[in-house]
Amino acid sequence: MSTIADLRRILASCRTLAVVGLSPQWHRPSFFAAKYMQAHGYRIVPVNPGATEILGERCYPSVTAAAQALAERGERIDMVDCFRRSDDIPPIAEEAIAIGARCLWLQLGVVNEAAAARARAAGLDVVMDRCVKIEHARLFGGLNWAGVNTRVISAKRPHQLPY
Amino acid sequence: MADHDFGFGTRAIHAGAIPDPVTGARATPIHQTTSFVFDSAEHAASLFNLQTFGNVYSRISNPTVAVLEERVAALEGGRAALACASGMAAQMTALLAILKAGDHIVAASTLYGGTVGQLGVGFRRLGIETSFVDPSDPENFRRAIRPETRALYGETIGNPRLNVLDIAAVARVAHDHGLPLVIDNTVASPYLCNPFQFGADIVVHSATKYLGGHGTTMGGLVVESGRFDWGAPGTREKFPEMLEPSAAYHGVKFYETFGDFGYTMKARMEVNRTFGGCLSPLNAWLLLQGIETLHLRMQAHCRNALRVAQHLAEHPRVAWVNYPGLPDSPDHALARQQFRAIDGAPGCSGILSFGIRADDPARAGEHFIDACEFLSHLANIGDAKTLVIHPASTTHRQLSAAELAAAGVGPDMIRLSVGIEDVEDILWDIDQALDQAVG
Numbered sequence: 001m002s003t004i005a006d007l008r009r010i011l012a013s014c015r016t017l018a019v020v021g022l023s024p025q026w027h028r029p030s031f032f033a034a035k036y037m038q039a040h041g042y043r044i045v046p047v048n049p050g051a052t053e054i055l056g057e058r059c060y061p062s063v064t065a066a067a068q069a070l071a072e073r074g075e076r077i078d079m080v081d082c083f084r085r086s087d088d089i090p091p092i093a094e095e096a097i098a099i100g101a102r103c104l105w106l107q108l109g110v111v112n113e114a115a116a117a118r119a120r121a122a123g124l125d126v127v128m129d130r131c132v133k134i135e136h137a138r139l140f141g142g143l144n145w146a147g148v149n150t151r152v153i154s155a156k157r158p159h160q161l162p163y
Numbered sequence: 164m165a166d167h168d169f170g171f172g173t174r175a176i177h178a179g180a181i182p183d184p185v186t187g188a189r190a191t192p193i194h195q196t197t198s199f200v201f202d203s204a205e206h207a208a209s210l211f212n213l214q215t216f217g218n219v220y221s222r223i224s225n226p227t228v229a230v231l232e233e234r235v236a237a238l239e240g241g242r243a244a245l246a247c248a249s250g251m252a253a254q255m256t257a258l259l260a261i262l263k264a265g266d267h268i269v270a271a272s273t274l275y276g277g278t279v280g281q282l283g284v285g286f287r288r289l290g291i292e293t294s295f296v297d298p299s300d301p302e303n304f305r306r307a308i309r310p311e312t313r314a315l316y317g318e319t320i321g322n323p324r325l326n327v328l329d330i331a332a333v334a335r336v337a338h339d340h341g342l343p344l345v346i347d348n349t350v351a352s353p354y355l356c357n358p359f360q361f362g363a364d365i366v367v368h369s370a371t372k373y374l375g376g377h378g379t380t381m382g383g384l385v386v387e388s389g390r391f392d393w394g395a396p397g398t399r400e401k402f403p404e405m406l407e408p409s410a411a412y413h414g415v416k417f418y419e420t421f422g423d424f425g426y427t428m429k430a431r432m433e434v435n436r437t438f439g440g441c442l443s444p445l446n447a448w449l450l451l452q453g454i455e456t457l458h459l460r461m462q463a464h465c466r467n468a469l470r471v472a473q474h475l476a477e478h479p480r481v482a483w484v485n486y487p488g489l490p491d492s493p494d495h496a497l498a499r500q501q502f503r504a505i506d507g508a509p510g511c512s513g514i515l516s517f518g519i520r521a522d523d524p525a526r527a528g529e530h531f532i533d534a535c536e537f538l539s540h541l542a543n544i545g546d547a548k549t550l551v552i553h554p555a556s557t558t559h560r561q562l563s564a565a566e567l568a569a570a571g572v573g574p575d576m577i578r579l580s581v582g583i584e585d586v587e588d589i590l591w592d593i594d595q596a597l598d599q600a601v602g
Contacts, residue, residue: 003166027414032214039206039215108422131422142216144179145224147232147431148243148424153169155189157182163202163217 001126004152007135010103010125014078016043017132018066018101020092021083024051031055033107033133040136045070045077048133054156062115067099079103081132082110089115097122107131137162171354172458179233180451192416193448194227213415223436227444231451235374235384238457239366242389243424245431246382246447250369251277252440253383257345257367258314259438260385260430261402264290267311271298271328272569273321276559278347279566282316292485295569301332305508308340313401313596315342319358319501320350322544323554323578324571325485329495330501334362341397349599350371350544352594354461355502355510364391365426372545373512376453376460380446385430389423405429411437433442435584460547465505466512470586471579475517475548480597482524482575486515513581514544516554519601526576527600528553531577534596538579549589 002010019034022044031054038044038055045066046059053059060066067077080096081104082089089106093115096104103125106112116126127135138150139141141162169177180191199218201207209215218224228246236244241277247253258268270282272295282293292311304315315337317328332345337344343364348356352373358366368374370382392398393405405425408414411433418425435441465488470484487494488511498509521527531551532540537553542558550556559572567573581589 001165003164005166025469026212027408027421035209035214134422137216141184144233145216145218145226145229146243146424147224147229147236147245147427149233149236149241151166151237152181153173153177154181157187158184161184162270163206163215163348 002130004139006125007127007130008139010079010105011132011139013141014103015041016045016070016075016077017079018045018047018063018077019081019083019103020047020063022048022051022054023083024048024059029108029131033075033081033083033131036133037136040140044114047160050152063095063099067095077101079132081105081107083107084110086110086112090118093119096124103127105130105132108134118139174237175234175457176235176455179230191227191230191448191451194221194444195496196225196444197221202497209470210561213412213420213428218419220443222439222441223431225441225444225447228442228447231370231382231442231447231454232384234451234454235353235368235370236258236386238454239348239386240357241366241386242390243427244384244386245427245435246317246370246384246442247435247440248442249381249440250367250371250383251281251598253273253282253367253369253385254278254347256430256434256438256440257365257385258286258291259345259434260426260457260580262286262291262313263404265311266291266313267309268293268294268314269304269307269312270316270317271318271321271432272296272566273324273326273521273571274316274318275322275349276554276562276570277316279570280561283566296567297569298333300326301336304333305336305339308336308342308500308591312340312342312344316345316347318347319356319511320487320514321571322334322514323559323576325494325511325514325516326571327487327497327501329497330358330361334364337364338362341395341401343391350512350514351502351533352457352461352545353511354458355465355512359388359390361501364388370450371543373461373464374454374457374545375450376457376547378543378546378548380449380453382442382446382450383440384474385427387424387426391426393418393425409433449533460583461510461512462505464581465510467583467586467589468511468513468515468579468581469508471581471589472515474590474593475515478594478597480520480601482518484515484517484522487511488515508596514546514578515581516570518573518574518575521601525553525555528577529556531596531600534594534599536592537584538592538596546578546580547583548579548594549584552578553580 089112
């Protein structure tokens with residue numbers, strides 16, 4: 001279970017997100033999440049063999065191809081954010097480990113304990129069955145406006161504005 | 164390592180309320196604004212597409228109202244909540260989020276009179292039928308389920324019969340049929356009972372009552388557990404609108420996009436937004452003020468009500484007393500299972516009812532009410548002040564004789580909403596009024 005402190009740390013330190021399974025269709029949840037993160041200061045690297053460009057970013061056929069392309073420019077992928085079926089995760093987890101990502105993030109409904117164990121053993125943070133957009137909005141502001149129980153109890157004034 | 168679990172009192176004061184980032188204000192600001200600026204056309208489009216979280220118009224969401232929503236969701240142990248103009252608006256919103264013409268509800272027969280009217284008359288006119296069943300046997304709910312049934316409905320503690328619902332048993336019946344159980348938890352309040360713990364899926368509140376606690380402010384809330392699987396086989400066929408592209412929202416699928424708060428988002432964007440039962444920011448703020456002391460007030464209400472019930476049970480001029488907190492009440496065992504203990508006994512709220520021993524008990528009851536000095540004769544419950552009323556001629560007046568019988572409301576019933584005044588004074592007023600009523 002990822003604590004509030006873990007999620008804050010991950011979302012503060014992972015600035016470049018490879019979004020695996022990002023759909024080019026605007027009303028799909030993966031598009032929603034990626035667009036939101038992009039609007040909130042994150043670099044989105046689409047990974048989808050079926051597209052060449054999404055949200056103004058070059059789209060790659062695999063995590064490995066994306067990491068290679070970024071490495072050529074001295075850039076790195078911090079988080080591998082997966083909008084894929086649970087059964088499809090293990091090879092993606094291996095790629096995340098191989099490219100030196102800091103976090104493997106599996107979206108809502110995506111859970112694979114074996115892949116998670118592999119990634120954690122290799123030193124990655126692993127988040128499962130969570131949406132990166134919802135957790136960001138929960139901890140950095142915005143989700144509370146939808147009446148959601150963020151479970152945050154704090155007397156600290158946030159330094160990040162929630163928009 | 165897990166996040167710290169905060170106690171009820173701490174959550175009653177803090178949940179939803181972190182300091183304002185711009186001003187540092189510690190108390191919740193009252194955002195008395197109808198509208199909110201967009202940073203750009205792009206930002207506006209994102210908001211209208213539901214791609215980013217933000218505020219557009221106070222009929223949809225408001226930052227002050229949001230604090231109340233998160234506060235009540237946290238106190239119920241729920242995932243998300245939506246605030247409405249009143250408890251009745253909250254019920255309507257909760258149900259219209261998932262029901263349409265041709266659908267059917269199975270509800271307890273012992274509900275608040277206003278709810279009987281909403282379901283039995285108002286909804287019927289819209290083509291939504293309700294079967295009212297005796298909730299003392301959960302199997303009665305099962306027997307009334309039809310292919311068109313889309314929700315089961317009950318109250319934690321019936322008003323005014325004070326019957327206690329076996330939430331877990333009725334939830335099992337609901338879930339056996341892939342249906343959600345909606346529970347009105349107004350009388351118990353989240354302090355005494357969290358229906359989600361017993362399997363309820365949706366909770367509604369009249370915040371006008373114990374949450375606000377002071378008889379000043381109307382409001383209501385819909386809360387979801389976040390654990391009802393709208394996509395499960397046996398359920399998904401009954402609620403296609405949760406899973407299919409929304410006609411009102413350009414194809415957004417609420418459950419897929421928002422997951423375990425998808426129902427609340429749907430209720431907000433498709434019902435509150437279009438039917439307009441929204442809560443004002445000022446009212447939300449007033450309700451929050453009350454909620455901060457909910458834990459202390461409910462303790463006092465329960466202690467006082469038990470004293471009053473015991474006093475009435477021993478009083479020569481009282482024919483009967485109904486209060487689940489009394490050990491010989493038929494609902495006592497269920498109350499013990501489901502409600503928080505106060506001084507070792509189940510806390511059963513401040514509501515109790517009794518009948519006077521007299522040749523004409525209804526007449527004696529009216530005389531009693533007229534003779535009270537500071538017990539307030541009015542239509543409400545859950546105020547800090549002690550309240551008294553005769554349900555058959557007022558709050559349940561619109562019910563037929565058969566409906567009254569089913570609701571357990573006799574012509575002699577006097578309902579007390581015991582407040583948090585000094586209990587000796589409450590007993591004094593009751594005694595002197597009884598003396599006047601029956602000599």
